[in-house]
Amino acid sequence: MHLYSMPSSGNSYKVRLLLALLGQSVDMTDVEYGWPALERAKAEGALPFGKAPVLALDDGTLLPESNAILMYLGHGTAFIPASPTAQAQTLGWMFWEQNQHEGVIAVRAALRTYPHRAAQATPERLAQLLDAGHDLLAVMERHLDGRDWLVGNDPTLADICLYAYTHSAGPKGGFDMGRYPAIGAWLDRVAALPGFAPMGAQ
Ligand SMILES: N[C@@H](CCC(=O)N[C@@H](CS)C(=O)NCC(=O)O)C(=O)O
Structure with missing residues (x-):
């Protein structure tokens, strides 16, 4: 998995926080406002909605939207309650x-x-x-x-x-x-x- 993450953004931080709480680490590209990496990620089609965060899965699937990424990473963990x-x-x-x-x-x-x-x-x-x-x-x-x-x-x-x-x-x-x-x-x-x-x- 590869995370496109904006260091200054709370939307990206919530994904980084869940990964930390789960003890998982993923490859990360920092895409900050004003940095060439942000425009590059957009040009390469890595940010389907033009925004970070995006989680790129190993099969090439791109998951945009921070809370959707939380649902994906939280699947099967105690952070998603059973009922x-x-x-x-x-x-x-x-x-x-x-x-x-x-x-x-x-x-x-x-x-x-x-x-x-x-x-x-x-x-x-x-x-x-x-x-x-x-x-x-x-x-x-x-x-x-x-x-x-x-x-x-x-x-x-x-x-x-x-x-x-x-x-x-x-x-x-x-x-x-x-x-x-x-x-x-x-x-x-x-x-x-x-x-x-x-x-x-x-
Ligand atoms: N609803 C989206 C919002 C994402 C969003 O607005 N990301 C901003 C940073 S907080 C961004 O990537 N902006 C880059 C741009 O607009 O060029 C989510 O929760 O992931």
């Missing part, structure tokens, strides 16, 4: 991450940190994303209050998926994470999992 209900709940959080959380929390972090996004970082846009992001973090906070993990009693792909952009919501996104003690405890719990690798470690 259909818990599986659906896990997927529910993963869909929510892509259609709500990522488009607000990751986007605010991107506008604040990527030079090529700076022109879009108007005060109005940043303020709108701040309000929307706090509403989303409040959803997680309410759910995690009294729970160790997003689904059931053990970590699942939902936790790995949502860790990626939640752990950087304060430092990169500028969100006031002090408002969210249950999220803070959950972030610590993920970071204490055996094999955990912080962003930037791989």
